[in-house]
Amino acid sequence: MVVFGLAIALAVAEIVVRVLYPPMEVEVSRVDYTRDAGKIKSFGKLGADEIDGYPDQALYIMTPAGKRMLPNSVVKIRHHALSGRDITIRVNSFGFRGPEIPETKTRSRILFLGDSVTFGDFMAEEETFVHLVGAKLGRDDFDVDTINAGVGSIGMENELAILLDTGFAAEPDVVVLDFYLNDAEPSPGVWIARPPAWLRWSALAGLVYSTVSKVDGKKGDFATGAEFERWKTEMEGRFAKEADRSRDSRVFRAKALSSFRDWGSAWSRDAWSERLEPCLKAFKKACDARGVAFVVVCFPVRAQVEAEAPHDFPQKTMGGLCGELGIPYLDLLPKLREMFKSGGGKVFYDQCHPTPRTAAAIADWITEFLERTEAERLRRKASGKETRK
Numbered sequence: 001m002v003v004f005g006l007a008i009a010l011a012v013a014e015i016v017v018r019v020l021y022p023p024m025e026v027e028v029s030r031v032d033y034t035r036d037a038g039k040i041k042s043f044g045k046l047g048a049d050e051i052d053g054y055p056d057q058a059l060y061i062m063t064p065a066g067k068r069m070l071p072n073s074v075v076k077i078r079h080h081a082l083s084g085r086d087i088t089i090r091v092n093s094f095g096f097r098g099p100e101i102p103e104t105k106t107r108s109r110i111l112f113l114g115d116s117v118t119f120g121d122f123m124a125e126e127e128t129f130v131h132l133v134g135a136k137l138g139r140d141d142f143d144v145d146t147i148n149a150g151v152g153s154i155g156m157e158n159e160l161a162i163l164l165d166t167g168f169a170a171e172p173d174v175v176v177l178d179f180y181l182n183d184a185e186p187s188p189g190v191w192i193a194r195p196p197a198w199l200r201w202s203a204l205a206g207l208v209y210s211t212v213s214k215v216d217g218k219k220g221d222f223a224t225g226a227e228f229e230r231w232k233t234e235m236e237g238r239f240a241k242e243a244d245r246s247r248d249s250r251v252f253r254a255k256a257l258s259s260f261r262d263w264g265s266a267w268s269r270d271a272w273s274e275r276l277e278p279c280l281k282a283f284k285k286a287c288d289a290r291g292v293a294f295v296v297v298c299f300p301v302r303a304q305v306e307a308e309a310p311h312d313f314p315q316k317t318m319g320g321l322c323g324e325l326g327i328p329y330l331d332l333l334p335k336l337r338e339m340f341k342s343g344g345g346k347v348f349y350d351q352c353h354p355t356p357r358t359a360a361a362i363a364d365w366i367t368e369f370l371e372r373t374e375a376e377r378l379r380r381k382a383s384g385k386e387t388r389k
Helices: 002-020 037-041 129-139 156-170 203-215 225-240 247-258 263-267 269-289 302-306 313-325 333-342 356-373
Strands: 026-028 050-052 060-063 066-069 073-078 087-091 108-113 144-148 174-179 190-192 293-298 329-331
Touching: 066 156, 108 129, 108 156, 129 144, 129 356, 156 174, 156 269, 174 269, 174 356, 225 247, 225 263, 225 269, 247 263, 247 302, 263 269, 263 313, 269 293, 269 313, 293 313, 293 356, 302 333, 313 329, 329 356, 333 356
Parallel strands: 050 073, 108 144, 108 174, 174 293, 293 329
Antiparallel strands: 026 190, 060 066, 073 087
């Protein structure tokens, strides 16, 4: 009777947890700018009017919830270290690059999340593909605002934290995740709870595991140097068994291993299963809960674009996950490979950051993608053929 009663109690508890506490694999801290105001102001050149080279010291703040940009700031960069140009960056009250977002929403909004490739601190605001997508959609009779929530040198976890912290407050209709190959980089503001496989079927067990882990002070799957080394070992073992022994493949695999703590980690199956996949599911879940469309655009590294073969393991992996989850997906690698082969100018400034010419082409491809997948969510102008009810 005792065992039977205990089984009934656990079954009831399981039902209650499934109803009241749906399983969340990712938990995210929030930024309290009021609480952290003293810490923010203590930074050396933070908020400086002008700075040489890179804007990092003037724009970025480290908060308990991860890396952010200083809200309500304007910074002029002299001789940017990447493009060699003078660039002015304005940051609105949300901590996003660009103009202030109106309190009253009158147009559809597309929020872009990403790292420095999206942020584009090395080019003028009007040259970034985020701005250009808005302009191109406008010419196609869509009445939209595009919002640049990119932050330099962050990963998918930090991007998720920004979405939940301030992104949804901007009331987007569509969220675009600009995925780059080093996005396995962790964020101190994100906690991924991954109980043992034999416990994952139970919402109750997951809740207990998550609670006990936090009480014990554990950081879930927060990446450490040891974790990256484990991922790298897994990748090295897989590479050693690769059948393709062509010079191009051998050279590329060597580059991926030497750049593992950067873009090379995207070739680790463990990095995908332990970090990127749970985070992608959390993005989808958060957007679905708010009735917001979620799409993914995958950006390649220069080594993929210029190699003889595409070496597209990360793109195929992300494409497969997006297919399983019903997420519209755009892979830029084939288009950029075609662009590189056709010549006509430099494609990247370095290993991943596009030149203005490339950014304009990327804007064209993203615009076509959004018009194909999200037209019903984007409001047409009054002069257009359609209107959104």
